Amino acid sequence: MPDSASSQPFRSTGSDTSTSAASSGGHWPAPRAERPMRARIGLPGSxxxxxxxxxxxxxxxxxxxxxxxxxxxxxxxxxxxxxxxxxxxxxxxxxxxxxxxxxxxxxxxxxxxxxxxxxxxxxxxxxxxxxxxxxxxxxxxxxxxxxxxxxxxxxxxxxxxxxxxxxxxxxxxxxxxxxxxxxxxxxxxxxxxxxxxxxxxxxxxxxxxxxxxxxxxxxxxxxxxxxxxxxxxxxxxxxxxxxxxxxxxxxxxxxxxxxVEPDLSNAAPFLAAALVSGGRVTVEGWPEHTTQPGDRLRSLLTRMGGEVSWSPEGLTLRGTGRILGIDADLRDVGELTPTIAAVAALASTPSRLTGVAHLRRHETDRIAALATEINRLGGDVEELPDGLVIVPRPLHGGVFHSYDDHRMATSGAVIGLAVPGVEVENIATTRKTLPDFPGLWAEALA
Incomplete structure (x- = not known):
């Protein structure tokens, strides 16, 4: 999408990504990023x-x-x-x-x-x-x-x-x-x-x-x-x-x-998409000062290879063509773990994510779920008591289960940008915090 394109967050594109598979809890074919993503995103409230x-x-x-x-x-x-x-x-x-x-x-x-x-x-x-x-x-x-x-x-x-x-x-x-x-x-x-x-x-x-x-x-x-x-x-x-x-x-x-500020944690898959695709994504309305955990995406994704800039219009992340692993304590920003883990699975170097034992009692056991689903696609992920060790391996297509967890579903979408044949089970669970994620994702990739 050109940078001047619409940023309405609730408008469906009418593409196949927003059809009955997305709304009925079936398997949603995660779109590939055929070229670097160029998008401006307006996100709903936190x-x-x-x-x-x-x-x-x-x-x-x-x-x-x-x-x-x-x-x-x-x-x-x-x-x-x-x-x-x-x-x-x-x-x-x-x-x-x-x-x-x-x-x-x-x-x-x-x-x-x-x-x-x-x-x-x-x-x-x-x-x-x-x-x-x-x-x-x-x-x-x-x-x-x-x-x-x-x-x-x-x-x-x-x-x-x-x-x-x-x-x-x-x-x-x-x-x-x-x-x-x-x-x-x-x-x-x-x-x-x-x-x-x-x-x-x-x-x-x-x-x-x-x-x-x-x-x-x-x-x-x-x-x-x-x-x-x-x-x-x-x-x-x-x-x-x-x-x-x-x-x-x-x-x-x-x-x-x-x-209410835009939901910065919900920006995670879109900013990750810029990094994974080597493109550029601007999230409109990003506050200069905020208490939201999602603000840590600035530093985390910079460490993983992205370049971040802020202006009163929003926050922009540009992919540089490289994806690096990371050693990070995510205790304060545990909700970002699924996205960071998805990017880590596509990186060129290993990652170690710690401090998130509490994620075992969230919508699902996110530590076990991430390890299971990335490994199901050919990955090499080891569970720690409080996190994950992720060694990048060539991944292949398959079903990425969401466990009725919105952040698991969006992490599957991120992996699908780079891996052909990924299908996310029950993408509709993203409605927990992000209305019409499939439509917004399709717009960003258009």
């Missing part, structure tokens, strides 16, 4: 910022407008959860990206479907504890396997009444009493930084606020915690932080307008 914004707007003392929000399964699940608790959420434009949120007293009875959205299964239970009435939670089969026990124990320590049958996970029932005492609590957040964010986002509404201390291995995804703190402060909440300690003072939440 899932992480959208769902945090929705929670803060629901707890605000004033109505709030959320601009450039993400339209995806995860955001729809969050909106459904808030509506079930009595919050009014309405789209104010035809795309559904502009939202009006009108707070209301939180109440049950309610039944909440978390799907397989970590933000919903973790951010909403503290809201349910603030509600009046019983709130039931359940979700996809995989959601029942994902860690949430540390958060539930912490909520109980803060005064919430939760019945999970001793499972430490879904399904569960929160018996809301209209208030949560709050105070100080210690938990092990090494399984997910969302345990901490969940308590901080609602903490100002707890009677005593909340002081969260972490005890255990390092907390992953520090940028997501920074995002939570920054958004709380923008909503007028007093937050103080120290090493492994976060304190939110009790008080009102007042937010009237939130603009």
């Amino acid at each position: 899932k992480s910022m959208t769902n945090r914004a929705l929670v803060l707007a629901a707890l605000s003392q004033t109505p709030c407008r959320i601009r450039h929000s993400l339209v995806s399964r995860d955001s729809e699940l969050m909106i459904g959860a808030l509506r079930a608790l009595g919050v009014r959420v309405e789209a104010t434009d035809d795309t559904g990206t502009e939202l009006s949120v009108t707070p209301a007293p939180l109440r049950g009875p309610a039944a909440i479907d978390v799907g397989n959205a970590g933000t919903v299964m973790r951010f909403v239970p503290p809201l349910a504890a603030l509600a009046s009435g019983t709130v039931d939670f359940d979700g996809d089969p995989r959601a029942r396997e994902r860690p949430v026990g540390e958060l539930l124990s912490a909520l109980r320590g803060l005064g919430a009444d939760i019945d999970d049958g001793g499972r430490g996970g879904l399904p569960m029932t929160v018996h809301g009493t209209g208030a949560v005492r709050g105070g100080e609590v210690t938990l092990d957040a090494s399984g997910s930084s969302q345990f901490v964010s969940a308590l901080l986002l609602s903490g100002a509404r707890f009677t005593e606020g909340v002081h969260v201390r972490h005890s255990g291995p390092p907390v992953p995804s520090q940028p997501h915690l920074d995002m939570t703190v920054e958004m709380l402060r923008s909503a007028g909440v007093a937050v103080s932080t120290a090493e492994d300690s976060w304190k939110v003072e009790p008080g009102p939440i007042e937010v009237s307008d939130i603009t």
Whole structure:
């Protein structure tokens, strides 16, 4: 696509890549990059910022407008959860990206479907504890396997009444009493930084606020915690932080307008495509300063052979014709691992990716899944307890399974750029965070 081409992220090209195979969960033939990619990409809003914004707007003392929000399964699940608790959420434009949120007293009875959205299964239970009435939670089969026990124990320590049958996970029932005492609590957040964010986002509404201390291995995804703190402060909440300690003072939440940044993590496959194809991709609207983990793509893909430049119009990555392996600790940016692993499988030198043991409890065991699928195509990948060692080998075509994991699906698409005959199983799972990925991918390659 020429650089002046359209950057509308939701427009399908009508090509074969957006047909029934993509929408029905079948096998999607991953397109080859027949020439260097030249594209400008406009990405939808950040899932992480959208769902945090929705929670803060629901707890605000004033109505709030959320601009450039993400339209995806995860955001729809969050909106459904808030509506079930009595919050009014309405789209104010035809795309559904502009939202009006009108707070209301939180109440049950309610039944909440978390799907397989970590933000919903973790951010909403503290809201349910603030509600009046019983709130039931359940979700996809995989959601029942994902860690949430540390958060539930912490909520109980803060005064919430939760019945999970001793499972430490879904399904569960929160018996809301209209208030949560709050105070100080210690938990092990090494399984997910969302345990901490969940308590901080609602903490100002707890009677005593909340002081969260972490005890255990390092907390992953520090940028997501920074995002939570920054958004709380923008909503007028007093937050103080120290090493492994976060304190939110009790008080009102007042937010009237939130603009969501483009989802920088969703830029990963497109920037990787520039590197793999030896082309050039510009992601429009890339903020100069941001707390999003995806911003680390600048340094990671530069180390892997790309050249990166930034301007007020966006971030551009240019492939140089070489792809290098990398030795990287990805603890803070684990969600980028599938894309980095896909590029590493196509590199000229080995890679070692570490610090991501927590990925074994994400949408799937991403460490095992990446090793299995790259090796299925002829690769040489060794699992580590907390990561992967990837030795590049000539790859061949075959089915790349997604495990109903959006980031696995997009990593298969990246490999397919350079390897003929790759078919990604259930590319439709990308709708979790990126509407019409097949159409946008086809546009970028056109």
